[in-house]
Amino acid sequence: MRLMLLMSVLLQLISSNPMLTERTIFSLCEVLPSTVLQVRLSDQIVDGEVVKASTFRRYCLTPGSDLTGQPEQVIAIANAVWTPAAITAYNANLKPTIQ
Numbered sequence: 001m002r003l004m005l006l007m008s009v010l011l012q013l014i015s016s017n018p019m020l021t022e023r024t025i026f027s028l029c030e031v032l033p034s035t036v037l038q039v040r041l042s043d044q045i046v047d048g049e050v051v052k053a054s055t056f057r058r059y060c061l062t063p064g065s066d067l068t069g070q071p072e073q074v075i076a077i078a079n080a081v082w083t084p085a086a087i088t089a090y091n092a093n094l095k096p097t098i099q
Contacts, residue, residue, distance in 0.1 A: 020045055026041060
């Protein structure tokens with residue numbers, strides 16, 4: 001909660017200080033044992049090249065996911081890890097949904 005408040009205050013400063021800008025950069029891509037990719041992005045508030053504040057956010061991509069719009073590093077890792085056999089094995093291990 002405190003971090004969200006800090007980011008909110010900094011975003012307000014951006015609108016009043018044209019030198020502050022917000023950027024999102026690729027930070028990390030981890031391959032989990034199930035071949036799911038966990039991607040971490042860093043949202044930063046910068047003054048020139050000096051980072052004033054940053055937060056991380058993550059999301060996961062399952063084998064065979066659409067890679068449109070993903071960072072090039074994520075695409076390269078997915079293409080290396082998500083072989084047809086890996087995708088088939090992942091799908092075979094999915095538990096049926098209870099209806």
